Amino acid sequence: MQPTNAPPLQQGERRLLPLAEPIGHTAAMRMFPTSWPRAILRISLVFLALFALVAAAGLWMRHAPGTSYAGPLPALTGDQQATAARLKADVAVLAAGPRDVVEHPQQLKLAADHVMAELVRAGFAPRRLPYQAGSHAVANLEATLPGADPAAGVVVLGAHYDSVADTLGADDNASGVAVLLELARRLNGRRFVRTIYFVGFVNEEPPWFKTEFMGSLVHARGLQAKNVPVAAMLSLEMLGYYDSTPKSQKYPVAALAALYPDTADFVAFVGDVGNRGLVQRATGAFRKAAPFPSQSIAAPAVLPGIDFSDHWSYWQAGYPAVMVTDTAFLRNTRYHEPTDHPDTLDYARMARVVDGLVAVVADLAEVPPP
Numbered sequence: 001m002q003p004t005n006a007p008p009l010q011q012g013e014r015r016l017l018p019l020a021e022p023i024g025h026t027a028a029m030r031m032f033p034t035s036w037p038r039a040i041l042r043i044s045l046v047f048l049a050l051f052a053l054v055a056a057a058g059l060w061m062r063h064a065p066g067t068s069y070a071g072p073l074p075a076l077t078g079d080q081q082a083t084a085a086r087l088k089a090d091v092a093v094l095a096a097g098p099r100d101v102v103e104h105p106q107q108l109k110l111a112a113d114h115v116m117a118e119l120v121r122a123g124f125a126p127r128r129l130p131y132q133a134g135s136h137a138v139a140n141l142e143a144t145l146p147g148a149d150p151a152a153g154v155v156v157l158g159a160h161y162d163s164v165a166d167t168l169g170a171d172d173n174a175s176g177v178a179v180l181l182e183l184a185r186r187l188n189g190r191r192f193v194r195t196i197y198f199v200g201f202v203n204e205e206p207p208w209f210k211t212e213f214m215g216s217l218v219h220a221r222g223l224q225a226k227n228v229p230v231a232a233m234l235s236l237e238m239l240g241y242y243d244s245t246p247k248s249q250k251y252p253v254a255a256l257a258a259l260y261p262d263t264a265d266f267v268a269f270v271g272d273v274g275n276r277g278l279v280q281r282a283t284g285a286f287r288k289a290a291p292f293p294s295q296s297i298a299a300p301a302v303l304p305g306i307d308f309s310d311h312w313s314y315w316q317a318g319y320p321a322v323m324v325t326d327t328a329f330l331r332n333t334r335y336h337e338p339t340d341h342p343d344t345l346d347y348a349r350m351a352r353v354v355d356g357l358v359a360v361v362a363d364l365a366e367v368p369p370p
Contacts, residue, residue, distance in 0.1 A: 290356030
């Protein structure tokens with residue numbers, strides 16, 4: 001076919017057609033403009049900056065003094081063996097059955113009676129702090145170790161003694177209560193600047209969690225109403241389950257797996273961004289005292305798990321508070337299940353954690369120099 005704008009050929013005339021542009025050249029120029037290399041560079045720099053920002057935020061969230069212990073755990077000392085035996089005995093009594101005020105009120109009372117009896121045996125004069133949760137009469141349990149300076153504020157150590165219905169709740173949270181009782185035994189008789197409260201909370205589990213009837217919220221608001229200056233609160237939440245198998249530890253978001261271990265053999269200190277200082281101080285004191293793996297995180301409370309315990313209640317009252325935990329459902333598949341039995345816990349590792357927590361509490365309570 002001839003170009004439509006060319007004159008007609010005469011008989012016998014031949015005409016050379018102009019050379020055609022290389023096939024696809026114009027289209028390629030349209031698809032890959034010369035400005036693309038700079039655009040790609042800009043995009044790459046933006047992604048690198050975002051990656052660096054996320055990495056820096058992650059390192060900021062997990063930063064704490066010292067380093068987490070690594071390597072084989074030392075052999076248990078005689079004292080640690082005795083601690084492990086007491087922890088196991090306490091868990092056995094507390095987790096003898098489900099304990100909640102709605103379906104198992106008698107077992108809840110037996111657990112409370114055990115806590116009170118052990119605090120008395122440790123040398124305290126504990127008291128029940130009763131209140132009404134709807135139609136149910138319940139009580140927090142409190143023992144006090146007076147400090148040298150009442151104006152210096154108090155340190156609250158707390159663990160909830162109730163469980164989810166239809167589970168023995170060995171890890172959740174007989175383990176935390178057992179550690180609370182052992183801390184009371186180990187700390188009584190020592191002299192600190194700050195007063196220490198040892199508190200067993202009722203009604204942490206659903207349907208009470210984050211309601212006005214949650215035991216820790218009732219306790220925190222009671223301190224707030226009396227203008228008690230709380231220097232620090234430690235929520236002892238599930239401290240008995242450990243697993244050294246690779247990939248036994250999970251995280252609420254995948255990005256955290258790049259920053260933290262994949263083995264569930266550590267204890268964690270957890271708080272929100274506003275409590276980063278307390279998270280760091282507690283973790284640092286633990287690492288100085290205990291050859292045991294430890295991790296810390298101070299993250300926005302919207303991250304799942306950051307506020308999933310009694311420390312949340314003290315945040316509501318404006319008090320500094322953190323959770324000490326084995327990370328619960330992020331490693332323990334028996335969480336809130338009938339299989340949360342006492343024989344699934346590692347009492348030897350719990351005893352090592354107690355050693356570290358004794359040092360943490362002593363640091364928070366500011367032991368005066370000799």
